[in-house]
Amino acid sequence: MLKVQNLQTAFFTDKETIRAVDGISFDIRLGETVGIVGESGSGKSVTARSLMGLVESPGRVLDGSSIQFHEPDTVRQYASDFSSRVVDVPDLEERYDVAELFDREELAATPETFGYDNRHEVPLVDVLAAYGPELDLIDDKDCVFVTRRNGDGPSGISDGFVEITQLEGESLRRMRGDHIAMVFQDPLTSLNPVYTVGNQIKEALSLHQGITGRDATREAARLLEAVGIPDARRRIKEYPHQFSGGMRQRAVIAMALACDPEMLICDEPTTALDVTIQAQILDLLDELQDTRDLSIMFITHDMGVIAETSDRVNVMYAGEIVESAGVKSLFANPKHPYTEGLLGSIPGQQTGDRLNTIEGNVPTPNEPATYCRFAPRCPKAFDECSAVHPRAVDIESTDAEDHTAACLLYPEELSEQQRIDYHELSTDMEKY
Ligand SMILES: Nc1ncnc2c1ncn2[C@@H]1O[C@H](COP(=O)(O)OP(=O)(O)OP(=O)(O)O)[C@@H](O)[C@H]1O
Numbered sequence: 001m002l003k004v005q006n007l008q009t010a011f012f013t014d015k016e017t018i019r020a021v022d023g024i025s026f027d028i029r030l031g032e033t034v035g036i037v038g039e040s041g042s043g044k045s046v047t048a049r050s051l052m053g054l055v056e057s058p059g060r061v062l063d064g065s066s067i068q069f070h071e072p073d074t075v076r077q078y079a080s081d082f083s084s085r086v087v088d089v090p091d092l093e094e095r096y097d098v099a100e101l102f103d104r105e106e107l108a109a110t111p112e113t114f115g116y117d118n119r120h121e122v123p124l125v126d127v128l129a130a131y132g133p134e135l136d137l138i139d140d141k142d143c144v145f146v147t148r149r150n151g152d153g154p155s156g157i158s159d160g161f162v163e164i165t166q167l168e169g170e171s172l173r174r175m176r177g178d179h180i181a182m183v184f185q186d187p188l189t190s191l192n193p194v195y196t197v198g199n200q201i202k203e204a205l206s207l208h209q210g211i212t213g214r215d216a217t218r219e220a221a222r223l224l225e226a227v228g229i230p231d232a233r234r235r236i237k238e239y240p241h242q243f244s245g246g247m248r249q250r251a252v253i254a255m256a257l258a259c260d261p262e263m264l265i266c267d268e269p270t271t272a273l274d275v276t277i278q279a280q281i282l283d284l285l286d287e288l289q290d291t292r293d294l295s296i297m298f299i300t301h302d303m304g305v306i307a308e309t310s311d312r313v314n315v316m317y318a319g320e321i322v323e324s325a326g327v328k329s330l331f332a333n334p335k336h337p338y339t340e341g342l343l344g345s346i347p348g349q350q351t352g353d354r355l356n357t358i359e360g361n362v363p364t365p366n367e368p369a370t371y372c373r374f375a376p377r378c379p380k381a382f383d384e385c386s387a388v389h390p391r392a393v394d395i396e397s398t399d400a401e402d403h404t405a406a407c408l409l410y411p412e413e414l415s416e417q418q419r420i421d422y423h424e425l426s427t428d429m430e431k432y
């Protein structure tokens with residue numbers, strides 16, 4: 001559904017360049033919940049804002065980043081609404097040899113940037129999505145999405161994606177409302193205090209689904225009921241301040257659903273709520289996901305919440321993903337010392353009487369990562385950790401999902417010197 005590759009988002013301030021998101025890759029499949037977890041300042045919210053095209057100056061998503069939204073109906077709709085922006089992949093594949101593109105100077109990437117060892121394996125579409133304009137393969141302004149055809153016109157499109165980083169104006173607004181919706185920590189940022197809750201939901205219905213008048217009133221009440229607000233017909237006439245915190249967050253979720261999105265991004269949606277209400281909201285999201293086949297990206301700093309919500313998890317630290325795994329594998333077999341630290345700080349999980357938290361704070365990533373950013377806080381760090389940047393290593397998984405950890409302790413079966421070479425030289429594992 002969503003494929004994020006080498007996403008880099010930086011803030012350019014007078015003083016420094018903050019690499020808030022520094023080359024992360026992950027994907028989200030249809031109907032699944034993917035968790036993003038990490039301490040304050042690790043880059044979770046900037047990741048979410050990047051996916052929504054909501055990064056504000058002095059920040060921007062850097063060239064070479066790719067965010068692909070794959071959903072055939074969406075792609076067909078965009079192809080018909082923005083027809084000058086279609087790129088025909090099979091046609092380009094006939095004209096360009098991917099391996100040769102890596103000889104060009106404009107391609108500031110290696111096959112590894114795209115997740116491949118060998119340049120002949122990299123699909124042209126991946127290069128196109130991130131570097132199409134730089135390589136003059138596609139036009140800078142026109143081409144926002146890429147399709148594979150097996151027939152003429154939008155109905156002939158069988159596969160493809162919308163490249164979100166290239167969207168602007170109307171096409172971006174539509175992606176944000178119609179296809180990806182967001183729920184924030186504080187429901188009051190999404191609700192306008194001077195309009196009734198019902199009117200705000202009706203506004204979203206009109207804007208994104210073209211439902212107006214009495215139909216909209218009926219639908220708004222139905223949505224409030226669906227998110228578990230009792231006496232919905234009466235409550236749509238109330239203002240946000242007449243709702244409790246938990247009810248407000250339910251109303252915000254109803255507003256998000258009024259757009260009928262395929263994907264929901266939840267940025268700490270329950271952090272401001274007390275524990276009982278938090279559990280109710282998590283149950284609600286779970287139920288909505290089942291009934292609507294929603295894909296959810298769930299951001300939290302709380303490993304306990306991850307355990308309850310997520311199918312797969314990406315652990316973020318200082319702008320990077322340091323570990324990625326299925327939720328069972330991550331909890332049963334955490335590999336990165338940072339993940340171990342996060343798991344150790346779940347209340348109720350401590351051994352002994354001292355609360356087990358990680359000392360110190362997330363550093364501001366204001367220079368390229370040439371070493372492990374967690375090393376200064378890591379109980380298992382050794383000298384080379386401050387000199388070599390670790391890359392993601394495949395770990396044997398305890399469930400069906402891929403499991404990777406970016407840490408110089410792995411691959412475990414190698415000697416320390418071999419591991420350092422492996423990370424430093426990006427050598428093929430087969431060499432060992
Ligand atoms: N508008 C901005 N200008 C400059 N730096 C920013 C801006 N927004 C975010 N940052 C920086 O980007 C980094 C990541 O911030 P982000 O908000 O994504 O963290 P987070 O993981 O969501 O943390 P939290 O759990 O506190 O919400 C931080 O170092 C932050 O200071």
Ligand code: NI
Binds near residue numbers: 044045046267
């Ligand atoms: Ni945040």
